[in-house]
Amino acid sequence: SQKIEQNSEALNIQEGKTATLTCNYTNYSPAYLQWYRQDPGRGPVFLLLIRENEKEKRKERLKVTFDTTLKQSLFHITASQPADSATYLCALDYSGAGSYQLTFGKGTKLSVIP
Amino acid sequence: DGGITQSPKYLFRKEGQNVTLSCEQNLNHDAMYWYRQDPGQGLRLIYYSQIVNDFQKGDIAEGYSVSREKKESFPLTVTSAQKNPTAFYLCASDRGQGAEKLFFGSGTQLSVL
Numbered sequence: 001s002q003k004i005e006q007n008s009e010a011l012n013i014q015e016g017k018t019a020t021l022t023c024n025y026t027n028y029s030p031a032y033l034q035w036y037r038q039d040p041g042r043g044p045v046f047l048l049l050i051r052e053n054e055k056e057k058r059k060e061r062l063k064v065t066f067d068t069t070l071k072q073s074l075f076h077i078t079a080s081q082p083a084d085s086a087t088y089l090c091a092l093d094y095s096g097a098g099s100y101q102l103t104f105g106k107g108t109k110l111s112v113i114p
Numbered sequence: 115d116g117g118i119t120q121s122p123k124y125l126f127r128k129e130g131q132n133v134t135l136s137c138e139q140n141l142n143h144d145a146m147y148w149y150r151q152d153p154g155q156g157l158r159l160i161y162y163s164q165i166v167n168d169f170q171k172g173d174i175a176e177g178y179s180v181s182r183e184k185k186e187s188f189p190l191t192v193t194s195a196q197k198n199p200t201a202f203y204l205c206a207s208d209r210g211q212g213a214e215k216l217f218f219g220s221g222t223q224l225s226v227l
Contacts, residue, residue, distance in 0.1 A: 004156070032214060043118075043204050043218030044157075089157070098164075099147060099208050099216050100172070104156035 003027075004092055006105040013080055014113050021075040021108045023090035029068045031096030035075050036089040038107065044089055048075075080112045116141045120205050120219035126227050127192065127199060135190045135222045137205035143217070144210035146188035150174060151202040151221075160203075163188055164210055192224060200225050 003026045013019045023033065032051045036044035050057045050066045050073065057064045063076040077084050087107040095101050118139045127133045139146065148160040159172030163182040177196025182188055188207075192199045205219040 009154075034215060036216075041221065041223070043120075043206070043220050044216075045218070046215040049214050091157075093214075098211055099145065099206070099213055100159065100162045100164075100170070102159075102216070104158075106154060106156045 004090065004103050004105045006088075006090060006108045008108045009106070010109045010111070012111045012113060015080060015082060017080055019077040019080045019084065019110055019112070021088050021090075021110065023073040023075070023105055025071050025073075025092055028094070029071070030092035030094045032093055033064075033066060033073050034091045034093075034102070035062075035064060035073075036091065038087045038089060040087075047088075077110075080110075082112045082114050085110055085112050118205055118207055118217055118219035120203075120222050122222060123220070125222055125224045127224060128227050130194045132191055132193050133224070135192070135203055135205075135224070137188045137190065137219060138186055139188075139205075139207045139217075139219075140186060141207055141217060142185075143207035144185070145208050145213065146182065147206040147208075147216070148172075148178070148180065148188070148190045149204040149206065151204055157204065160190065 005024045034049045035047045038044040048064045050064045061078045065074045087109045089107045090105045091102045121136045145164045147162040149157040158174050161180040163169035179191045203222045206216040
């Protein structure tokens with residue numbers, strides 16, 4: 001079965017620095033990979049999607065990369081702020097058939113320290 | 115504003131009791147989903163529905179039931195057969211085939227008394 005690992009349960013970073021979160025997967029490359037933000041007691045909110053044939057996507061202070069050789073996606077938040085503190089989830093769809101095929105990682109809890 | 119509404123926010127279940135979690139969306143989405151979230155685990159799919167009057171089991175359907183009588187509504191019943199129901203339950207929706215992002219509700223925390 002396909003596995004997905006977010007290899008840090010928690011990450012502490014100082015305000016203004018770049019936060020880098022990692023998502024690793026096994027076996028073959030997914031059709032696409034998504035990143036979500038989840039605040040305590042709330043549902044996840046979609047942030048970015050990157051497809052198998054894309055190497056990088058950007059949205060404001062967010063950047064996602066996709067390395068099919070390393071079987072890894074990196075999620076970067078530049079100029080991090082305390083308001084960026086949350087849990088970030090990655091999710092993979094291997095078939096591209098639809099959301100019912102998504103596999104979610106356990107999440108990385110990011111804390112941005114003022 | 116369009117979105118997904120889950121209720122209640124907190125729910126308590128007694129031994130042997132069935133409880134129903136509500137999920138309503140006004141996004142005109144065809145597909146709806148129920149996930150369970152436990153501490154230290156990824157989201158796990160319970161049931162999903164891609165069209166009214168049709169639904170399929172996800173990875174952990176045992177002890178749960180759903181219905182999809184209206185496009186906007188996808189209630190989840192946690193039955194007494196679910197022996198470990200304490201978790202955070204998330205409802206989600208998307209436009210169905212080809213959709214590339216999920217929209218989530220704010221969740222229901224279910225606890226056992």
